[in-house]
Amino acid sequence: MAVLLILPFVAIYGLVFIYPTIKMFILSFTDAPLIGAGDWVGLENYERLPRDRRFHTALWNTFYFVALTVIPGTLVALVISLGINRLKGRLQSLVLALFFLPYILPVSVVYLIWDWTLNFQFGIAMHLFDWAGADRIPVFKSTAWFMPAVGFVTIWWTAGFSILLFLAGRRAIPEEIYEAASLDNSGSWSTFSRVTWPLMWPVTALVSTIQLILQLKIFDQVYLFSQGGRPNDNLVLVYYVFQRAFQSNQGGRAAAVAVVLFVIVIVVSVLNFQLTRLSGGRRK
Amino acid sequence: MAGISINGVSKSFGSVKVIDDLSLEIGSGELVVFLGPSGSGKSTLLRMIAGLESIDKGTLLIDGTRSEHLAPGQRGVAMVFQNYALYPHMTVRQNMAFGLRNIGLDSRIIEERVRNAAQILEMSELLDRRPAQLSGGQRQRVAIGRAIVKEPKAFLFDEPLSNLDAALRVRTRVELAELHQRMRATMIYVTHDQTEAMTLADRIVVLNNRKIEQIGTPMEVYLRPKSRFVAGFVGSPGMNFMRAEVDTSGEAVARLGNGAELPLDLDVPGSGSYELGIRPEGVRVVSSGGGTPTAQAKAGVVERLGERTLIYCTLDDGTELIAQDGSQSAIAPGDKLDLDFDASAIHLFDQVGQAYHAR
Amino acid sequence: MAGISINGVSKSFGSVKVIDDLSLEIGSGELVVFLGPSGSGKSTLLRMIAGLESIDKGTLLIDGTRSEHLAPGQRGVAMVFQNYALYPHMTVRQNMAFGLRNIGLDSRIIEERVRNAAQILEMSELLDRRPAQLSGGQRQRVAIGRAIVKEPKAFLFDEPLSNLDAALRVRTRVELAELHQRMRATMIYVTHDQTEAMTLADRIVVLNNRKIEQIGTPMEVYLRPKSRFVAGFVGSPGMNFMRAEVDTSGEAVARLGNGAELPLDLDVPGSGSYELGIRPEGVRVVSSGGGTPTAQAKAGVVERLGERTLIYCTLDDGTELIAQDGSQSAIAPGDKLDLDFDASAIHLFDQVGQAYHAR
Amino acid sequence: MNPTRIHRINMAGLAITLITVIAAVLWAFPLYWGVVSSLKPEDEVVRPYVELWPQTLTFSHYVHALTQTQIGIWYLNSVATAVGVTFVTVASSLFCGYAISQLEFPFRRALWWLILASFMVPIQTLIINHFELIAGMGLLNSWTGIILPQLIHPVVIIVYKQFFDNVPKDFREAAVMDNASEWRILTRIYIPMNWGVTTALSIVTFIWAWNSFLWPFLAVTKTEMMTITVGITQVSDAFGVYYARELSAAVLAGLPVALAYLVFQRKVTQAITLSAGIKG
Amino acid sequence: AASETVVWWDFLSGGDGVRMKQMIQDFNKEHEGQITIDATTLEWGVPFYSKVQTSAAVGEAPDIMTYHASRIPLAVEQGILTEVTSADWQQMGLGKNDYADATWDAVTIDGKQYAVPLDTHPVVLYYNKDILGKAGLLTENGVPKGMDSRDGFTATLQALKAAGVKYPLGSVTADGNFMFRTIYSLMGQQDGVLMSGDEFLAGDNAEKLQNALAVLQDWTNEGLQSTYTDYPATVALFTSGEAAMMINGVWEVPTMTDAHAKGKLFEWGAVELPVIFDHPSTYADSHTFAIPANKGKEMSKARHDAVLEVMSWISRNSLFWATAGHIPAYGPVTNSAEYKAMEPNATYSSLTANMIFDPKSPKAGIAGPIFDVMSSYFVPTLNGEMEPAKAVEEIKYELNDL
Numbered sequence A: 001m002a003v004l005l006i007l008p009f010v011a012i013y014g015l016v017f018i019y020p021t022i023k024m025f026i027l028s029f030t031d032a033p034l035i036g037a038g039d040w041v042g043l044e045n046y047e048r049l050p051r052d053r054r055f056h057t058a059l060w061n062t063f064y065f066v067a068l069t070v071i072p073g074t075l076v077a078l079v080i081s082l083g084i085n086r087l088k089g090r091l092q093s094l095v096l097a098l099f100f101l102p103y104i105l106p107v108s109v110v111y112l113i114w115d116w117t118l119n120f121q122f123g124i125a126m127h128l129f130d131w132a133g134a135d136r137i138p139v140f141k142s143t144a145w146f147m148p149a150v151g152f153v154t155i156w157w158t159a160g161f162s163i164l165l166f167l168a169g170r171r172a173i174p175e176e177i178y179e180a181a182s183l184d185n186s187g188s189w190s191t192f193s194r195v196t197w198p199l200m201w202p203v204t205a206l207v208s209t210i211q212l213i214l215q216l217k218i219f220d221q222v223y224l225f226s227q228g229g230r231p232n233d234n235l236v237l238v239y240y241v242f243q244r245a246f247q248s249n250q251g252g253r254a255a256a257v258a259v260v261l262f263v264i265v266i267v268v269s270v271l272n273f274q275l276t277r278l279s280g281g282r283r284k
Numbered sequence B, C: 001m002a003g004i005s006i007n008g009v010s011k012s013f014g015s016v017k018v019i020d021d022l023s024l025e026i027g028s029g030e031l032v033v034f035l036g037p038s039g040s041g042k043s044t045l046l047r048m049i050a051g052l053e054s055i056d057k058g059t060l061l062i063d064g065t066r067s068e069h070l071a072p073g074q075r076g077v078a079m080v081f082q083n084y085a086l087y088p089h090m091t092v093r094q095n096m097a098f099g100l101r102n103i104g105l106d107s108r109i110i111e112e113r114v115r116n117a118a119q120i121l122e123m124s125e126l127l128d129r130r131p132a133q134l135s136g137g138q139r140q141r142v143a144i145g146r147a148i149v150k151e152p153k154a155f156l157f158d159e160p161l162s163n164l165d166a167a168l169r170v171r172t173r174v175e176l177a178e179l180h181q182r183m184r185a186t187m188i189y190v191t192h193d194q195t196e197a198m199t200l201a202d203r204i205v206v207l208n209n210r211k212i213e214q215i216g217t218p219m220e221v222y223l224r225p226k227s228r229f230v231a232g233f234v235g236s237p238g239m240n241f242m243r244a245e246v247d248t249s250g251e252a253v254a255r256l257g258n259g260a261e262l263p264l265d266l267d268v269p270g271s272g273s274y275e276l277g278i279r280p281e282g283v284r285v286v287s288s289g290g291g292t293p294t295a296q297a298k299a300g301v302v303e304r305l306g307e308r309t310l311i312y313c314t315l316d317d318g319t320e321l322i323a324q325d326g327s328q329s330a331i332a333p334g335d336k337l338d339l340d341f342d343a344s345a346i347h348l349f350d351q352v353g354q355a356y357h358a359r
Numbered sequence D: 001m002n003p004t005r006i007h008r009i010n011m012a013g014l015a016i017t018l019i020t021v022i023a024a025v026l027w028a029f030p031l032y033w034g035v036v037s038s039l040k041p042e043d044e045v046v047r048p049y050v051e052l053w054p055q056t057l058t059f060s061h062y063v064h065a066l067t068q069t070q071i072g073i074w075y076l077n078s079v080a081t082a083v084g085v086t087f088v089t090v091a092s093s094l095f096c097g098y099a100i101s102q103l104e105f106p107f108r109r110a111l112w113w114l115i116l117a118s119f120m121v122p123i124q125t126l127i128i129n130h131f132e133l134i135a136g137m138g139l140l141n142s143w144t145g146i147i148l149p150q151l152i153h154p155v156v157i158i159v160y161k162q163f164f165d166n167v168p169k170d171f172r173e174a175a176v177m178d179n180a181s182e183w184r185i186l187t188r189i190y191i192p193m194n195w196g197v198t199t200a201l202s203i204v205t206f207i208w209a210w211n212s213f214l215w216p217f218l219a220v221t222k223t224e225m226m227t228i229t230v231g232i233t234q235v236s237d238a239f240g241v242y243y244a245r246e247l248s249a250a251v252l253a254g255l256p257v258a259l260a261y262l263v264f265q266r267k268v269t270q271a272i273t274l275s276a277g278i279k280g
Numbered sequence E: 001a002a003s004e005t006v007v008w009w010d011f012l013s014g015g016d017g018v019r020m021k022q023m024i025q026d027f028n029k030e031h032e033g034q035i036t037i038d039a040t041t042l043e044w045g046v047p048f049y050s051k052v053q054t055s056a057a058v059g060e061a062p063d064i065m066t067y068h069a070s071r072i073p074l075a076v077e078q079g080i081l082t083e084v085t086s087a088d089w090q091q092m093g094l095g096k097n098d099y100a101d102a103t104w105d106a107v108t109i110d111g112k113q114y115a116v117p118l119d120t121h122p123v124v125l126y127y128n129k130d131i132l133g134k135a136g137l138l139t140e141n142g143v144p145k146g147m148d149s150r151d152g153f154t155a156t157l158q159a160l161k162a163a164g165v166k167y168p169l170g171s172v173t174a175d176g177n178f179m180f181r182t183i184y185s186l187m188g189q190q191d192g193v194l195m196s197g198d199e200f201l202a203g204d205n206a207e208k209l210q211n212a213l214a215v216l217q218d219w220t221n222e223g224l225q226s227t228y229t230d231y232p233a234t235v236a237l238f239t240s241g242e243a244a245m246m247i248n249g250v251w252e253v254p255t256m257t258d259a260h261a262k263g264k265l266f267e268w269g270a271v272e273l274p275v276i277f278d279h280p281s282t283y284a285d286s287h288t289f290a291i292p293a294n295k296g297k298e299m300s301k302a303r304h305d306a307v308l309e310v311m312s313w314i315s316r317n318s319l320f321w322a323t324a325g326h327i328p329a330y331g332p333v334t335n336s337a338e339y340k341a342m343e344p345n346a347t348y349s350s351l352t353a354n355m356i357f358d359p360k361s362p363k364a365g366i367a368g369p370i371f372d373v374m375s376s377y378f379v380p381t382l383n384g385e386m387e388p389a390k391a392v393e394e395i396k397y398e399l400n401d402l
């Protein structure tokens, strides 16, 4: 019985998870093209990476993007969720819906909408710059603004998810705790900093962990927004894997980059897990 | 410690009136219990005193100060919540100190007060634990400790024992009673458990349906319930009720469904149909043959509680009632019984629920 | 209905022995209560009978059939769980029918049995509701109904009332007793609430620490506890205990800590140090001046339960005990009291916990 | 001790409420702007000033997208693959989660650890090998090929296991006492008792699958096999330099999910919190 | 015989996309019951060529596709194109003689042909006659003033600016890929080359590239050119009148012609790029048709025949393609009287003499490595973020590191 029940799952996992993972490692030691066999080249693909400018760009941009989205995204969602939490009834679900709506949109739609909104010539956001008397910023065309802009759009896109988690976390705090705090003469700030924030900490840790692991794997937005722009300045690791494998037809070199990302995500996950566990342990 | 005076307060949630023009005086150092069925407004009233619910109308004086517009923290009362509402991320010490920190008390004084309260409640060794590491009873004590350190004008309790298991509930109830005796603090205690009310209260306020049904000492409420509602609500097992025709033409008598006539030792306005109430301990099983029993009954379930035995029985006319017998009662289910009603334990209730008690 | 015979069964979880060589005969139609503190192995024993736990050693006969190796479903017993374990997604009817469907019973017969059981339990109108739409008491009845339809050889109950609130618990207890009287089915009932055990059982099996401490009727267990443990565990509030020096040189007497001497009306093997036990109803408050009281005490908390009053008091030598007084007791906290011990209510326990009772 | 204090708190509260509502409107504004722009003629769209409502309302871009492009087929592909991913993922995870939670079998712990570990593995890094694998099986440009690599959602199985773990043991035992077989316990007790979880996990998996971009983008080379997320950005066929047309395609792609969300808002909300292991 | 369906991919959008669709329709109509073209248009540039490459590698490529001549060396090296054999040429009824030498050469690698040329498409300067006329910046011939020198052209731009034109010149400054054409043209005007043997930007070629970049950056710095403008925006700026001139491919001609015909456009013109440096020179590339080498998939004879028929038919009928602005590759068409009478093609037909093409190398071509490297640095430079010297240094380093 048990075997029958786990069989479909194990079969799928074996086929699309375990087998490809092993193959990826093997591939990274060869000079194979995307499709077809290659020769064993040992560590050569890895040895090239430290000298590889694009790899540097991709690595830097990936971490930059993580820095731009994870903590700011978490905080934005936290603030919004606290705002929403104060609302009641229909207004609450309406406002929540407005904040959440972007999350369920496909990335392509998000791309088209923001590409339009921030269009350098015709985007409505540029009128804001004009009104403010500032120079327009070609956000997706300039290196300095690209990552922050994609980060901003990403936060806009995914905040709904985090907001929901924060709301659930906030609702899990019994109202009685707040009543106790008001009887304890606790003002708004002290209630937030001494009660709400510490009690929301586990959710905050969860949200930022989810974000962290997700954003390290960024590809879709960066790819779409760099279309027709300057992809080589905007490379992130997955994009670079894609570029090597699918544009330059260098499966082996791509796999080496993939392995690096693989290791980074696992190391970061483990570190993060330990960190939140430690800080959680301290607070518990 | 301080008295609390409630005058003509009302409260509605939306269009639903929950408290209607209610007035009440609570003396300094008194332990008053709000007793009533679920939904009767006990918690609402308590929370209005605490400031957690606004007061629509009427006045509230705490220690002589008009308080209905004060913020909860400024009324000088402390509250113990049903689920304790301990801050889960703070140690016991921090939980107790939080309220004092907020008013900027000197940390030496805080430390001192916390230590004292911990001593009173015998939990000095728990001070550095977090709520999750405490048992239910210990959390309960921390919640009380958090109230004590504030040296409040009054303590408010909202069903503080309902989350404890039966044995612990009994023990904590006694501890609370002791604490009150020691501190002589003004306390308001909300419960729907009549045993708790009976055993703890200086005075019981019986609430029902937005209004106060009766205010009195536990024994007043038990022995001289003001209404049919109070009579039925207080006491476990509850009072027995049956139809009775009262005849005041001669010596006042009540005629039961089975025809038996009971002489009445109470002032009743006139003849007519009444409800007769009598507690189980007023219904005694008499050995057959001795005199004329009031009623004949068939025993159903026999509950041997150890120190006494309750007999659930059915009169000939189908009325069900509970009789009490001694600890070593020989009665078995199915036995035919002779029952005698103690005349001094009889209560009558008229159509509107107004009570008449034995003189 | 059928008897159950347990012979020398043992059970370990890993290296922890939970039931040790235990034997027990349960007669057909009997309601036996397993009573004991938490962790004493009550549930484990019940589940061994049900087949939900394997039996390491020993034999189990249900209605004369060796059953220790049968699958749970094939032992012909039905179980009512503490949380009822009603399938939340099925209506009451489906819940009751599920077990019968699984053995492929004809749907007409199933319908018939469900209807009958519903009638017995007076819940015919609930059949199409789901558990979530039922009150706690109603769920309880459905759980029993689900057992009844299987027409089992025995009913097994594991603390079936522990999830109900106080008032409902009392009512349901009575209903269960009635049901048993009506059906005369073999029932095993697990509880750690001694009131339930007292009021429901034909016989009580007191379990402690892997072993049976006593088997007997409720009154045997209450009045003649076989051991110190049983004496302390049964009764609420519990028995009072105090040190006593017994002197059998002349008329047997027990000397208490305060020097008072109590004449003993029981067979005790010899002089020496014993523990004296007496229930609150054996400790009476006597009006000062009348005769020589056994002890002087100071009243602490006074609990007025309505039909009686419990006085938590402290003897001169610091011993704490509980005395009982009548409903309208005038005693107030802090009063000095004279207490008298009822000689026929005295129990003695020797060093190993062996009990000696009044003759 | 002044009686205005409560009043003042309410003023602050009102301000926060107002800010929140305004923020929400601004937040959703780009969506509105996208929709409005798609209803304007092309020459109105590029005017150098802001018009919050079209002067000439036109649906021509929608007509064009619906009639001149393959958007209908892309829909079909998206729905089919998303449903496929959802169904296979949820079903296989359900069975496996049940087995891990309730049954004893060899290597149970090892399997569980593997699943937990896979939670951390970035699936995106496997694209090369997925591509090779799917190409090798001749499944590029097929629904199966799009579906297969998207079936790794360890969250689903983890949530299932947690829920099955949390079903009180009593139910299982009651069913055993009721003579139910293992299969019946699963199908008659555990699955129906956890419909809520199944719905929630299905919703979440569906949203993920519907929105996935990278893999369908790689696995499909033929336009008639594209999913909508890929199609509207990769095929310039009809959209060309036309801003409003592009936006109308975006609106068409986003609208059904958006509407479904608005209708089932509560369910989706529950689903999300549940998938993160928070009991909302 | 059963009808053959030929799967066709192209990257032609906008005005020329519409023309090509028309031709396909005509073809299908004419070949009803025999051959049907099933056409798909993909995103131009990198996406198109990545897709083609991976598709061919896994046997999922189409039967026929459009291909840039500049990229053929790369494609041949990757082995994704099928040779067009002499038998094929014969069957199509086409041959070397039908094409200009440069064109034929562009599809020939090691003596073998890998594609059938369709057109040549240079970039040109579009201009708004209304605006320039009002500002007095048109010569009597109706062409912009100052087309003969850097200073002259800059002066024209400045005059436009002074006349209140927001963007005197519309440039696709957001897209390095696109700007390659303009910059390469400007290098050509100085006789600069990218590759000398295997070396990139050898000798003073680097300087020539820097000169080209500097001119464009100057225009940006002086506010004479639209910045960070992507392709569609550039077209929109020009057609809406916000930009007075625009450098773009000839393929935008139909967009203008159509709009003008509908009365939605000002008077406009298109001329050869201004001579900024020594002599006229204009970058051009060719659209060709190629047959992908689908790995593990042999094309049936019938299908192959159908594909040949498609290529042959389109070539013969490429006069219509000329209305898309391009210069057809098929000699008999360009030599026809009808073609010679066509406007505005005739206006800029002179520039064929000055056309330069990508270096013939597997590193060159649309979306090829050179393209990729250079375009990365064009955007920051053209928009004033990076110094031309710095950009050239980086480009040189990266190119030689390929």
Ligand SMILES: Nc1ncnc2c1ncn2[C@@H]1O[C@H](COP(=O)(O)OP(=O)(O)OP(=O)(O)O)[C@@H](O)[C@H]1O
Pocket (backbone or CB within 6 Å): B013, B018, B036, B037, B038, B039, B040, B041, B042, B043, B044, B045, B191, B192
């Ligand atoms: N915030 C609220 N909004 C609307 N109605 C409320 C609210 N709080 C209480 N009520 C209603 O007011 C009535 C009294 O409630 P309250 O909580 O005071 O009863 P209670 O006597 O404490 O009952 P319990 O014993 O169940 O705690 C109930 O009918 C309840 O439904």
Ligand SMILES: Nc1ncnc2c1ncn2[C@@H]1O[C@H](COP(=O)(O)OP(=O)(O)OP(=O)(O)O)[C@@H](O)[C@H]1O
Pocket (backbone or CB within 6 Å): C013, C018, C036, C037, C038, C039, C040, C041, C042, C043, C044, C045, C191, C192
């Ligand atoms: N599955 C198990 N694994 C290990 N130990 C167990 C298991 N089930 C019960 N025990 C242990 O066996 C002992 C008896 O447990 P059991 O549940 O029978 O007690 P109980 O008398 O029913 O207690 P309670 O009144 O709390 O229900 C306890 O010490 C318990 O910890």
Ligand SMILES: [Mg+2]
Pocket (backbone or CB within 6 Å): B042, B043, B044
């Ligand atoms: Mg309440």
Ligand SMILES: [Mg+2]
Pocket (backbone or CB within 6 Å): C042, C043, C044, C158
């Ligand atoms: Mg148990």
